[in-house]
Amino acid sequence: MPVKTYSVPNISCGHCVMTIERELKELPGVKNVQANEQTKAVMVEVESLDLLPKVEALLEEIGYPVENPAQAQSA
Numbered sequence: 571m572p573v574k575t576y577s578v579p580n581i582s583c584g585h586c587v588m589t590i591e592r593e594l595k596e597l598p599g600v601k602n603v604q605a606n607e608q609t610k611a612v613m614v615e616v617e618s619l620d621l622l623p624k625v626e627a628l629l630e631e632i633g634y635p636v637e638n639p640a641q642a643q644s645a
């Protein structure tokens with residue numbers, strides 16, 4: 571399944587990591603989420619790349635906008 575790693579500068583502590591993982595896992599089609607406080611990265615595994623705009627919108631909504639949205643790259 572496709573995996574995308576985002577750079578999310580607003581991650582500052584373990585609480586951010588837990589919030590991001592909990593919220594993203596509730597999105598249908600998201601299979602796995604791993605956020606990292608040290609690297610400020612969020613790895614998402616999705617059923618389809620079509621879901622990435624939703625992932626990005628949700629992250630922005632909860633206060634963690636991504637630096638490198640999928641539209642800018644070929645994932």
Ligand SMILES: [Cu+2]
Nearest residue numbers: 582583585586
């Ligand atoms: Cu935090």
